[in-house]
Amino acid sequence: MKYYDYLIVGGGIIGLAIARELKTRFPDRTVCIIEKEADVAYHSSGRNSGVLHAGFYYTADSLKARFTRDGNKALTEYCKEHNLPINHCGKLVVATNETELAGLEELKRRAELNGVDLRWMDETEIAGIDPNAKTYKKALYSPATSSVNPVMVCQTIKEEIKQMGVDLYFNTEFKKKQTNLVLTNNSSLQYGYLINAAGLYADKIAKDFNFGKQYTIIPFKGIYLKYDKNKDDIVTNIYPVPNLENPFLGVHFTKTVDGTIKIGPTAIPALWRENYNGFKNFKLGEFFNILFFEVKLFIHNAFQFRRLALEEMKKYRKSHFTELAMNLVKKLDQKNFGEFLKPGIRAQLLNKDTLELVQDFVIEGDRESLHILNAVSPGFTCSLPFATYIVDEMLKKQEGFGE
Known part of the structure; x- marks a missing residue:
């Protein structure tokens, strides 16, 4: 039976970044990642917009204010160092x-408090950045916002940590904890310390360690539509003013790393955790549990969930979806939006007691394990400084072990 000083559950960007941080600090200690899929970044880490947010x-x-700001700089530098493509396209909020x-x-005020470069633009200045962007009187411009290929970033970190000596076990699913032992579908692994970065299933694994009892994951489906006509019709990311009471940013234009234009995402309440397409990955227990909380949210109308759910469901209608995006631009051929792209699922943490969608990172743990219950969006952007924070917190909980 193999023993590891550190065992990480989950091969998304967060798990990969933590493994990298651990081997950087403690090169002589053994680290492994177990991942239930055949490779890294199968879920949120490989299905997100690829936008590096500014914070x-x-x-x-x-x-997340701190980690987004610092993560933007860190991942930008990482992409440069590893010759990964990055599109420095910026962002307008109109x-x-x-x-x-x-x-x-309010966004400008938050930017100043967070130490983030965010600039006022009048209509003339906006036209100089993106002639097609439409706004009322003025807008905000974020020069630090850019786009990357999230799968390529994850694959690069995977190869880097393999060279550092991290073992990766794919098609290996966490089944059960037994003292300092993890039982999987393939084998058993002993560990000195466990870090749970399992995303959509982080809350379930945490409960096996008696953590996260007041929380559950509510999945929201994010879908994008690709604009098929001309990559030059939109130059920058164009976002609406968000409702800051909930964690979703509204339908917007994204410029991908290769210059492709897409609109989205939706934030449609999903009915099971991997509810991507049809009934694939359907789990009856998950369905009833999630439906119970979504009905509860609908009845109590917590954070205006009723309106959110109804509005989001309308976005399955392509004409409605595209009309929302058309409010942000002067002219675009609405007929040239193609099919829905590969959907993603946001693992959104819900406080079962308060019916609150938790909008910041949540971690719980002790001397033996640490559980990332809410790797909240924009978790991809935050990943590198967040990994540093996680290792710091782990050492604190171990009462100075390793210092």
């Missing part, structure tokens, strides 16, 4: 009416 949406007292100008003011 101006979040309140200054939040972990308003559609007088009321939304107040939302822009």
